[in-house]
Amino acid sequence: MSTILTVTDLTKKFGHLTAVNSLSFSINKGNVYGILGPNGSGKSTTLGMILNVVNPSSGTFSWFDGAKNTHQALKRVGAIIERPNFYPYMTAAQNLRLVCRIKEVPKSKIEEKLELVDLLDRKNDTFKTYSLGMKQRLAIASALLNDPEILILDEPTNGLDPQGIAQVRGIIQKIAAQGATILLASHLLDEVEKVCSHVLVLQKGKRIYFGKVTALTTDHGYFELNATDLNALQKVLESHQDIEKIEVYNTHILAYPSKSMTATELSKSLSEQGIIITHFAQKHKSLEEQFLSLTKNQQP
Amino acid sequence: MKRLFLIEFDKLRTNRSSRILIGAYFILLTSIALIAAIKFDIGPIKFHLAEQGIFNFPYVWHFNAFIGAWFKIFLAVVIVSMTANEYSNKTIKQNLIDGLSKREFLHSKWIMIFAFAGISTLFIFVVSLILGLMYSNYTELGIIFSDFEYLLAYFLKLVAFFGFCLFLGTVIKRSAFALGFLGVWQMFEGICYGLLKWKSPSWIDADQVFRLFPLNAMSNLVPEPFTRLSAVRNLAEQVGEVMQTNSAVRFWNIVIVVLWSYIFYLLTYRLLKRRDL
Structure with a gap:
């Protein structure tokens, strides 16, 4: 089984606050991982560090066994962090075209992915006219443009209405069923329980459990x-x-x-x-x- | 390089305010040609500005490089707001997550700075060439293609100014405040000069220190062209004034401005690298 991400002793301090404390874990191909933890337990900071937007205070991480530097590796990753961030004045198709340029993937994927998240008929509308649910679905389409080797989702259903939650979950389950590697951060436990095979539990920036979800349930039911x-x-x-x-x-x-x-x-x-x-x-x-x-x- | 250019070009092309501002800028640059239309014809007094020698080669290069630089604020607004918007829309974060490195992000902006400065210089060149060919008293090739250092100075002046704007946009992250700060900085330089003149010890030459200030260095790069104009000089002599002209592009001013451009680039990069998003 090939390793996608290895994190070693990763630490992030904001002033006197230690948001992530000497965190280590590794992610293997083909599994669906959940990161669980209450608000402020360091989930987003951890993802921010491995995604090159937050500078670690100490510790290291390496993508794909260190074969490439971080920003090159991120072209093979699909990630959504917190809120969908796009250019409000661009249409969905234009936004995705820009992502294609950054990730250096062919533009032919745009229609296919918009179809997947059910936004094809709105592709020529500007992003600012979208509802939150549509924005989140566009973010998923954008993360899937490069057919990523790992999909990273940070609170993907946050702030959505029940219908939006169901849609986004359906998409995630569809992707998971295709054998993709997924890293899903959430404080919604049933969400993690439904799709994840492995789980990383964080509290106050510290790892308190990492392993299979089934092993966490030690009793026989x-x-x-x-x-x-x-x-x-x-x-x-x-x-x-x-x-x-x-x-x-x-x-x-x-x-x-x-x-x-x-x-x-x-x-x-x-x-x-x-x-x-x-x-x-x-x-x-x-x-x-x-x-x-x-x-x-x-x-x- | 092409990829970075296209990324930034896409961002600009799809933004309506940017399109309008850039369009207005180039229309204004072209409008320098309208100066040629300034004509007074009041009975015995016939005055046609274009005939006063402002479009003579090689003076026209200097004159238009100076006037053309007035409009640079339009592109400055575009650069500042495009940079600040990357922060307020958090698209810079998404760009990095999608696999753009911080250096690539900065380079895509700097490519746009060079493109803006380059196209503006080309524009000034073409407009000046046409005006010169129409109104210049001298059209020998050797004269036409002299004094090109003004175009180079114009180019470097724009690069440094836009680099400063990009830096301010990155530091302040809000376009209105960044532009406001640009104005405050201009005043700050003036006040510093005043203080230097007034209070500095005798071994400090206030003028020489003032030369090092970024905005002043940029404005010194293309000195005002008016005192070079024979019509103005004649007028001055008639009222008994001897004009001190200092209108050449000076080597040290070029060095100072290029250094500032590099400093702005480095500072912006350092800031991007250090800041958590």
């Missing part, structure tokens, strides 16, 4: 159950050898297995005991709960 005879169900579950704990939650029973167990296994063994199940759901602790417990542990 739990089952949410209900049956015609609730007492019988409870008894059977209590005597089940692989269930370590049960909880009654509202009208449901929550059963925590001690090892990984499929839904089929459990429902089979329950029906063998003559339990008629009326509700059955296998659940995992959400990333949000994981994240909250993780950041809580780090509090001084």
Whole structure:
């Protein structure tokens, strides 16, 4: 697996404030990475540094194993930071043409990418006439112009209405499904949970977790159950050898297995005991709960 | 180089205010030719400005280089506002993220400065040549193609001035304030000169120090041409005034202005490099 980005001990100080503190991680081709952290945890500063707009105080980073200098490497990257920044007086097509010139890619891609984000019919309107959702979609089209080896998105759904959020997410999921490498910074956990395979959790500029999203969810999930005879169900579950704990939650029973167990296994063994199940759901602790417990542990 | 030129050209071409200002600038440069139309014909007094020798070769190079420089403020506004807009629209940030280096960004602006200065010089050359051929009393090739140092001086003066504007636009990031500061700086130079004259110790020659100031150095580069005009000199002699003319392009003024251009370039680069966006 080839390395796209390696970050080593990256630090950024603004006066006495340390926005990013000795951060290290690496990004491999083909994975979708999320950067999670509350507001002000250093997500944008980190992205700013690797994208050549913020000067690091110390530490290094290298793109594509250091094969090229940063600005050359960025021509192979697609990135959107915070708000879409374009020339307000230029049309969408003119703005993208300028990006093509900067990235040195053929202009033939413009129509294709505008089509992808559903802006083709507005391509000759000036950027200033666009709604925020359209601006954000244009930014995505612009980031995709060079068919980037990695797509970097910083809060891509920030400030959008529900429809805009759904559109932007749909586009991201489509790109992720094509096997692209993506780095997505967000404070919206479900957003990260939906698309990311790996996650970097930041707090106060420090890395508190980096690895697979699934590894972050260390437990085996739990089952949410209900049956015609609730007492019988409870008894059977209590005597089940692989269930370590049960909880009654509202009208449901929550059963925590001690090892990984499929839904089929459990429902089979329950029906063998003559339990008629009326509700059955296998659940995992959400990333949000994981994240909250993780950041809580780090509090001084 | 071509890529950087096209990037900046695209930004200018699509901006309506820039197009209008640049258009107005070149129309005004051409309007120097209208001076030729100044004619008084009041009974016995017949006065035709074009016949007074202002369009004689090689004097016309000097005269037009001096007059043409008055209009440079139009392009200065374009440069300052294009630079400041890169900051207020945050497009400079996007340019860098898209893969333009800070040096490339600066070079694309400087290419535009050279292009503006170069095209203006070419324009002045053509306008002067036509006016000269129409009105000059001397049209020998040797005379036509003399005194070209005024065109060179005009070119360098524009480059330095635009370089100063680019620097101010980058420092201040707001076009109106940057232009305001340009005016303040002009006054500052004047006040400094006054103070130097008035208070400086005798071993300091105020005039020599003043020569080093950027805006003053630029204006010294193409000295005023009027006292060189024979009509003016005759008039002065009639009232008993002996005119001291100092209208040559001086080598040291060229050096000072070129140095300032380079200093502005370096300072702008340093600022771009250091500043977080």
